[in-house]
Amino acid sequence: MNSRKTASLVSLAAATSLALTACGSTDEEEPVEAAPAADVVRMDDAWVKAAEEGMSAAFGELANSGDEDVTVVSVTTPASTVLELHETVENEAGAMVMREVEGGFVVPASGSLSLEPGGDHIMLMDLTGPLTAGEDVSFTLTFSDDSTYEFSAPVKDYSGANESYEDGHSEGDEEMGH
């Protein structure tokens, strides 16, 4: 997938420039105040899965153009009263399950984090109304430095990514895809 390739190559570039900096500089560099996370992060290609009620999920490509890692600690949207940042992991039984990620999403310096079906994603736990294809939903991310970033994501019909929760029941059981 293109976005993934870009992500890995960008990380490589970051690693290269880091190495160069390490070789060429001495201890005389002064620590600089990092820019607020909200100024260096952007969300591209965001979308939300359509749903009549219950739960849904949002995906996209979080890019960090800054020199330091940033951490998304929470997210809000008018479309859901409760939201969680989820990761998808393998449980003891070998099944892929999703659970709330501890400490939030880390977007690496000069890198990006893909939120995608089957991977990390923003979970809308309790929809305030139907999410209909073609609507726009706005989201606000809050970072660990308390700065915030808003983006909007179109709703799309999507029938994939029916992961199970860690406690065993699958979303499909409750007829709320994401």
Next chain:
Amino acid sequence: MAGDRSADSGRRGSTRRRFLLGGAVAGIGAATAIGADHVLNRRPAEGEPATTLNGEETVPFHGVHQAGVATPAQAHAVLVALDLRDSTDGDALRRMMRILSDDAARLTQGVPALADSEPELAVTPARLTVTFGFGPGLVDRAGGSRPEWLRALPEFGVDRLRPEFSDGDLLLQVAADDPMTVAHAVRMLLKDARGFASVRWTQRGFHHAHGSVRPGTTMRNLFGQIDGTTNPQPGTAEFDRLVWNTEGWLAGGTGMVVRRIHMDLEGWDRLDRPGREQSVGRYLSNGAPLTGTDEFDEPDFEATTPIGFPVIPEFSHVRRARSDDPNEKIFRRAYNYDDPPSGSEISNSGLLFVSFQADVDRQFVPLQRRLDELDLLNEWTVPIGSAVFAIPPGCAEDGYVGDTLLG
């Protein structure tokens, strides 16, 4: 480890280019960045032949006009007509066209659509274009003003129309030089359209494969005839005048006629070569009029044989299709079809006739009336499907196709 080093530097070069580009285009969107990157990376490594893959070729999506009209016809096309669901109101139409336009904007540039579950199938655009057309039902549903010609064509005596090939509220014309690309684009678009509309009919068409004949070669139909010689040329004032509408929400758009024309290859087989050439008024070899030597020679309708008959018969297709009125002209962008036969037939073939014109009533209808009254070709051709659509203008990057009607 020279091999390793050169591989490494090659990779780093491309990495840096990607990285710099990523910064330069921030704000345009990742989709564009990937597309542009794709172009920049096209330069082959040392030792590789400097060929450009046709699969990487793209046609711009955004612009004053929709792509897929003046675009040189690609090798493969699928036309899909949809019927709007009862629940699809004006607001839903707006949402549908925003989603479909976004899909088309990405896919035509070789970028996966949002929520594309087969993203690997999206990276070979092969000159993909997606052209949207609005049937009378959609314009009415939107509460827009409907051009008078946006309705079913008048009945012609030769017609044997079948509902499964006729009419429709929304048209998708998806065309590319690669049928894989077309299949994926159609699938992606229909997944996003099905909440709003259901498929009414699907028609597939083809030309020569890409690279088989010189670009610009006039197409042949499955009768072996050169078909479309007198087409107005995109980029000329004549084309602009004949094709682009200038009124209201349709300004920059055009009118589209789709006709499925069954061709009786069995009957055609019984006709000898001179008979075939007389029925059209052109030589089969190179498409020259029977009074000329070159395809693009003007036919001389006054020329007579030694015994006094017109060289180009009165009943020939060329004679009947020709009007003295320079406004009674259309732009043809037809495809062939060759579908599975049924029963004892060995062929189910014909022409997926597509024409674009600013005003269907003024340009297409008089021409078709003359052919309906008299055209020897009617002996072997039967229109079995018919539909008329308004092709809205193109859209800007922050807009969507149809925003002049729905916005």
